[in-house]
Amino acid sequence: MSLVYYHAEPAANSLKSMICLKEKGLDFESRYVDLHKFEQHSEWFVAINPEGQVPVLVHDGAVITQTSVINEYLEDVFPAVPLRPADAVGKARMRTWNKFVDEHVMNYVSMHGWHRMVGVIARSIDSGEFEKLVERIPLPDQRKKWQTARSGFSEADLAHATDKIVYACAKIEAHLAENVWLAGDMFTTADANFYSMCGMMVERMFPELEVAKNYPRVIDWRERMNARPGVRAALEMPDHTNPALRTWTGHVR
Amino acid sequence: MSLVYYHAEPAANSLKSMICLKEKGLDFESRYVDLHKFEQHSEWFVAINPEGQVPVLVHDGAVITQTSVINEYLEDVFPAVPLRPADAVGKARMRTWNKFVDEHVMNYVSMHGWHRMVGVIARSIDSGEFEKLVERIPLPDQRKKWQTARSGFSEADLAHATDKIVYACAKIEAHLAENVWLAGDMFTTADANFYSMCGMMVERMFPELEVAKNYPRVIDWRERMNARPGVRAALEMPDHTNPALRTWTGHVR
Numbered sequence: 001m002s003l004v005y006y007h008a009e010p011a012a013n014s015l016k017s018m019i020c021l022k023e024k025g026l027d028f029e030s031r032y033v034d035l036h037k038f039e040q041h042s043e044w045f046v047a048i049n050p051e052g053q054v055p056v057l058v059h060d061g062a063v064i065t066q067t068s069v070i071n072e073y074l075e076d077v078f079p080a081v082p083l084r085p086a087d088a089v090g091k092a093r094m095r096t097w098n099k100f101v102d103e104h105v106m107n108y109v110s111m112h113g114w115h116r117m118v119g120v121i122a123r124s125i126d127s128g129e130f131e132k133l134v135e136r137i138p139l140p141d142q143r144k145k146w147q148t149a150r151s152g153f154s155e156a157d158l159a160h161a162t163d164k165i166v167y168a169c170a171k172i173e174a175h176l177a178e179n180v181w182l183a184g185d186m187f188t189t190a191d192a193n194f195y196s197m198c199g200m201m202v203e204r205m206f207p208e209l210e211v212a213k214n215y216p217r218v219i220d221w222r223e224r225m226n227a228r229p230g231v232r233a234a235l236e237m238p239d240h241t242n243p244a245l246r247t248w249t250g251h252v253r
Numbered sequence: 254m255s256l257v258y259y260h261a262e263p264a265a266n267s268l269k270s271m272i273c274l275k276e277k278g279l280d281f282e283s284r285y286v287d288l289h290k291f292e293q294h295s296e297w298f299v300a301i302n303p304e305g306q307v308p309v310l311v312h313d314g315a316v317i318t319q320t321s322v323i324n325e326y327l328e329d330v331f332p333a334v335p336l337r338p339a340d341a342v343g344k345a346r347m348r349t350w351n352k353f354v355d356e357h358v359m360n361y362v363s364m365h366g367w368h369r370m371v372g373v374i375a376r377s378i379d380s381g382e383f384e385k386l387v388e389r390i391p392l393p394d395q396r397k398k399w400q401t402a403r404s405g406f407s408e409a410d411l412a413h414a415t416d417k418i419v420y421a422c423a424k425i426e427a428h429l430a431e432n433v434w435l436a437g438d439m440f441t442t443a444d445a446n447f448y449s450m451c452g453m454m455v456e457r458m459f460p461e462l463e464v465a466k467n468y469p470r471v472i473d474w475r476e477r478m479n480a481r482p483g484v485r486a487a488l489e490m491p492d493h494t495n496p497a498l499r500t501w502t503g504h505v506r
Binding site: 062065069077088091095096104167 | 315317318319321322323325326329330341342344345348349352355356357393394416420
């Protein structure tokens, strides 16, 4: 059996499936893809994932992309340590939360992260070289995101993104009043998702939201996440981010 | 066993799970929710789905929302006629396509549909009454969409939406060169998804894209979809749309 996980730093999408791999105690080969060297758009990596996006799971030759799809795949293939409820209604609850995070949280935290970190990196590259780097990006949406990161996201878009994050925190705060984890009594892929995309760094990234005061159950849930051995092991994976640019990573250790 | 499906016209989200219910030959109770009377935001419906969105599946008291989640639920609970591959890699392929349609197709075709149809309806309501209707909408994003439909979507947003639809058609055209259905040899929920959200009406809604000429495999696939008894049965569900405003529905019969 061969199980290879191509990933970047332990944050956002790369962390999301790493947590599931570690929580399940799977024996996999880790291959670090250096985003600081734009390896995700390099020939060797695009040969594996034509969309030029990390992470990617390769299991006995089958290439699986998209973290929510990867996490369902891990449940289908390695059910010994389940991170998905056994009953259909529980599965639906987990999937509803994953869909919410994928569609209503991920891109909005990401915009603030790109604004603060990728924007600095993009502006540090001279324009001729930047154009060449952008040309290599396979997905048109991703090309646009790099260009916008360089020129700067609009205040209106950033404010809208903050509104979406406030909505998500309030929704999850209310939900945690009656549930231990997002899908109910059981830790699932939905917790790994919200944690990686927002929960682990929302307090640090958005001090103006006063997360500890306004969303104490989110903080309690985050502390329970931080204490899990699988989550800790995932966070200990290599982090080559310039410490001055760390918006997402590096805060737990 | 009690299986109830609350739905609107046979198009977009309401059609998407209706196709799966019909393809699986399930015996369910159909409850029509009249969007023209804003029933999806009425007290009785919001008591079932607090987000005020159709469709909703209620199975033995369990309320399942979000069509991609509903369709996975139907596979988990009623596997007799499968619309999801048995193997994990096939399941991942199906889910990757569903995610693509949910995140990169649905909202963009929807914007053009709302621009042409919901905009006309929204502007036909006087402003005091419109404000009252909007106040009842539970989801902030949905409130914003109604307000924008009334004032008009921007040309830039509509052009971006068209770009996303062109990208999707080209991607699926290329994929169908080597695959019978989206997830491979088997008809799955991913076909029901792309058909309901784009495939069934893309030629009619966007004549300027010259779909028959540029994406002949998409047309061939659409014709194979149209010929399926489950799809036909789903399309025969009630359609109360004003014929003058039919952008999505009514073209097959």
